[in-house]
Every structure is written in C-alpha cells, then in structure tokens.
Amino acid sequence: MPKRTDIHKIMVIGSGPIVIGQAAEFDYAGTQACLALKEEGYEVVLCNSNPATIMTDTTIADKVYMEPLTLEYVAKIVRHERPDAILPGIGGQTGLNLAMQLEKKGILQECQVELLGTSSDSIRQAEDREEFKELCERLGEPVLPSGIADSIETGLEIAASIGYPVVLRPAFTLGGTGGGFADDEQGFRELMKNALALSPTHQVLVEKSIKGYKEIEYEVIRDKNDTAITVCNMENLDPVGIHTGDSIVVCPSQTLTDKEYQMLRNSALKIIRALKIEGGCNVQFALDPHSFQYYLIEVNPRVSRSSALASKASGYPIARVSAKIGVGMTLDEIPLANTPAAFEPALDYVVTKMPGFPFYKFADADNRLGTQMKATGEVMGVGRTIEESLLKAIRSLEIGVNHLHMAKFDGQSQEELMAYIPKGT
Numbered sequence: 001m002p003k004r005t006d007i008h009k010i011m012v013i014g015s016g017p018i019v020i021g022q023a024a025e026f027d028y029a030g031t032q033a034c035l036a037l038k039e040e041g042y043e044v045v046l047c048n049s050n051p052a053t054i055m056t057d058t059t060i061a062d063k064v065y066m067e068p069l070t071l072e073y074v075a076k077i078v079r080h081e082r083p084d085a086i087l088p089g090i091g092g093q094t095g096l097n098l099a100m101q102l103e104k105k106g107i108l109q110e111c112q113v114e115l116l117g118t119s120s121d122s123i124r125q126a127e128d129r130e131e132f133k134e135l136c137e138r139l140g141e142p143v144l145p146s147g148i149a150d151s152i153e154t155g156l157e158i159a160a161s162i163g164y165p166v167v168l169r170p171a172f173t174l175g176g177t178g179g180g181f182a183d184d185e186q187g188f189r190e191l192m193k194n195a196l197a198l199s200p201t202h203q204v205l206v207e208k209s210i211k212g213y214k215e216i217e218y219e220v221i222r223d224k225n226d227t228a229i230t231v232c233n234m235e236n237l238d239p240v241g242i243h244t245g246d247s248i249v250v251c252p253s254q255t256l257t258d259k260e261y262q263m264l265r266n267s268a269l270k271i272i273r274a275l276k277i278e279g280g281c282n283v284q285f286a287l288d289p290h291s292f293q294y295y296l297i298e299v300n301p302r303v304s305r306s307s308a309l310a311s312k313a314s315g316y317p318i319a320r321v322s323a324k325i326g327v328g329m330t331l332d333e334i335p336l337a338n339t340p341a342a343f344e345p346a347l348d349y350v351v352t353k354m355p356g357f358p359f360y361k362f363a364d365a366d367n368r369l370g371t372q373m374k375a376t377g378e379v380m381g382v383g384r385t386i387e388e389s390l391l392k393a394i395r396s397l398e399i400g401v402n403h404l405h406m407a408k409f410d411g412q413s414q415e416e417l418m419a420y421i422p423k424g425t
Contacts (some may be wrong), residue, residue: 003040003169004328007084010037010116011077013095014048014055016069026092027053029303029319033090034060036323045081047074047090054329067143069094070099072090078102078111085116087326089279089302090121090319092094096123096302097172097200116326117279118301126275126301129171129205136296139274141267144208144295155192156185167241167371168192169298170199175207179371181241210295213286216253218268219310221280221341222322223330228269228342231280233261234306238369240286241299245305245373246255248393249353251313254386256330260287264294273300282306312380315349317340352381354393 012034015026028064031054032168037044038061046061049069054066067073078086086108088099101121102108125131136143147158159166159182168191170178178198182188195204208310215236222228235253236244253261268283282304284297307318321341322332331342354376355367360366367374381392395402409417 002329002333003284003324007042007114007327009043009081009083009085010327010385011045011047011081011086011113012037012061012081013069013074013086013088013091013093014046014050014053015094016048017050018052023365026090026095026303026305026308027055028308029092030055030090031060031086032311032317032319033303033323036320037087037327038062040324040327040329042327044065045077045083046350047077052239056312071098072107074098075102075105075107078113083110083113085114087116087323088407089117089322089326091173092302092304096127100124117322118277118281119273122275122277123301126299127171129203132299135274136271138300139270141271142293142295144207144210144268144297146205149192149204149206150196152189152192152196155206156188159188161187162206162208164188165211166206167209169205169207169371170195171203171205172200173198174266177372178204181211181370200356210286211239212289213240214255214286214289214297215240215244215247215297216241216264216285217244217249217306218265218283218285218313219280219307219318220268220272220277220283221318222272222277222324223327224278224328225330226273227331227342229331229342229346230265230268230349231316232310233265233320234309234313241371242369243371243373244284245378246355246357246369246375248355248390249306249309250386251309251351251353254350256287256420260292263292267294267296271296275299277301279303279325280307280318294329308376309351309353309380311408312415313353313382314345314347316345349382349384350386350389352383352386352389352393354379354390354397356397 034044044061045066046062065077066092074299097400133143145162149155165183179194180191182191219231233253234251236248237248264285272281280303282300285294303319311318332340334341345368356377379396381389383389
C-alpha cells in the first residue's frame, strides 16, 4: 500500500541527553527517521532535550522542542501541536516509554493521536516479561526458567525454586540499568532492592543464569503485509553476561554453523510475526556452544542500539525504512538505491564493533563488566577478514594500542591472566 494521506503532522520523540550507559546511537536513528518522514511530505515535530545532537538541528525537523523528556512536558507539546500521530520506536527506550505513558494516561485518546508502526499491545507484549514468556511458550520457543517479582520476598522464593546463580532484569529500563547476577541470597537482596526501585513498574524478572552461552543477535524488519527479512546477524565475542553495548561484536556471525544460523533466523522471524512488529526489531538469543540448545533472551520492539551497528555494517538504513513502514508503506515499495527494501543484504566482509570505556576519566568507577552498560561510545572496523576488521577497530579506539597487546600484562602468567578476566580490577 502507498503511504497514508490521512495524516499530515507526525511527532517524533528523541532519546534525550547522552548519559553513561546510553550511547548516542539513537540520534543517528532519529535523524534518519525525521528526514525520511519529511521526504514523504509529512510535517515533523521533534521533541528531544539534547542540543548536542544532529537530530535537534533546525533542518532535520519542521519544529524542534528542546524540553525535558517527561510526561508533563511532552503532554503539553502534544496538546499544543495536536499531531496526527506519534512515531514511538525511534528514540530508544526513552521515546518508547514516553509514548506508552501518553497512551496509558489517555492523552493520545484525548488529542486523537495514534501510534505509528508497532501497536501498543505488541509493545506491551514484548516489553512485559511475563507476557513475553507466555507468548514464547505458546509458540514453542525456549525461554529460561524465570519468575516475575514485585517484592524482595517474592524474588527470593523464585530464586530458591530456580536455583542460584540467577540474573535480575528490571522491566522498562534502558542499558540494563539495575540488572545483574546474584550468586547467593545476600547478593540477591542488595541487587533486588535497587532493581525494584529503578523499574518504573516495580517489576523485576528473576531468571536462571546462562553465563557462558554464546550471545547472538538478529536485526529483523517487518511490514504490515507480513513481509519480514533479517537485515543481518551479529555475534558477541564475549559470552552471555556482558551487556551487548559493552561487548566486542562481529557482523556477520563467525562461529555459527549453517544449521545454527537458520535455526535462530527462523525463530527470530517467527517471534516478530507473532508480535506483529511493524518496523525494525532486535532479537537476542543465548546459544549453548556445546549443543543446539538456545534460549530467547529478549526482543526490543523498536530501533535499538544494535540497529545503528546493523545499519552501518550492512548499508541497510533500518530507521529510515522503519519510519516509512510506520506511515503505511511496505518493504517492496521502499527503494534503497536500485533495490527494494524487501531484499536481504548480503555481506562479503566482516565488521567489528568495539566499545570505548571512560575508566581513565573515572578512576574510582567499578570497571567490572556485567548486565549494566558502561561503555560511552564505540568504533567500527571493516575488513575482508575478522583479523583485519578487529585490528582496525583497536586502532580506531585511539588508546595508544595498535594490536591485541598491552604492555602492562607482559609479566603475567596465563593463570594470572585467566584469574584477572572475571575480576577486572
């Protein structure tokens, strides 16, 4: 179907100021989306509180509101501007949460504003840990043994039934905020108290830990005609347990057999079709390196941090295509150079993403990596082989190192190095 003509003014909510643990990839996505909507002739109203981004440049949107990204301020802008629709999946978790709050409080209904792209029911199903678990079980997709806790006592009961170690994942938080691994009851109590406080819904998923599994991500995109493609897949060099934003990631995956690749691809497409996602979506898997057992970790029903990497690595502009799907276009109608967007990109090269850490600026910060993101940026190396792209990425970090060697570790034995890796200090 061609683009919609019954809507004229579209509001885009950005991701707000850049803070540690939330890198600036959503500025890249938001800029793409705003330009794509303007290209189709829509009036774009942008709400983003960060003046240090390209997104808030006056040439990107027709109107730019640099106001705090809170329900109160965004509701005022909606009531003043009266947009026909809001595009919620572009401003990361911040934009998605705000759009959902506007709907929950009845502001969208009051101002007759609709959500474009993925429906609010689908977003809730993907974001709500319990609903997502039930959906996966209905589809026959393997999910980890887990339970939802809204108090420390409930959490302790779930952890005891699952068995330690467990991982805590607060609902509706960005960058893994408040999450972590607990090896015993004492560690669990401390983590759980913080996780409950940080979750907007005071809801925490307690699930079995699968540290050591391979972490694989698929970047998928779907339109309302149920045409769905995988843009690319990515493999983390480090195992499950490290936030993907802190991981060295290679694209496409390097150690999967064709059977494993197709098995996970089919699973990713099945889940986004069941969720009725419209636009870009990121599906994360944990794969046992010694068998074909895998688990669905989570689905991001929005343009995610990995989408920026996937876009740059494959040359497929996920945010641009997602914005056009949001206004009713289908993948076969959206041209990318001389090819319709319904064709899957083919990569004959390797891309390595490497995170940059600010520990040299924050000497007292805990430099152990876990489920909470600590990187403040990242670089990308492109090469014909994984070795070439990895070494290019290392040089791009500009930390005075040109290859996989640091002088400070020269005097350490292999045993000492292995002991250092989990501790970090």
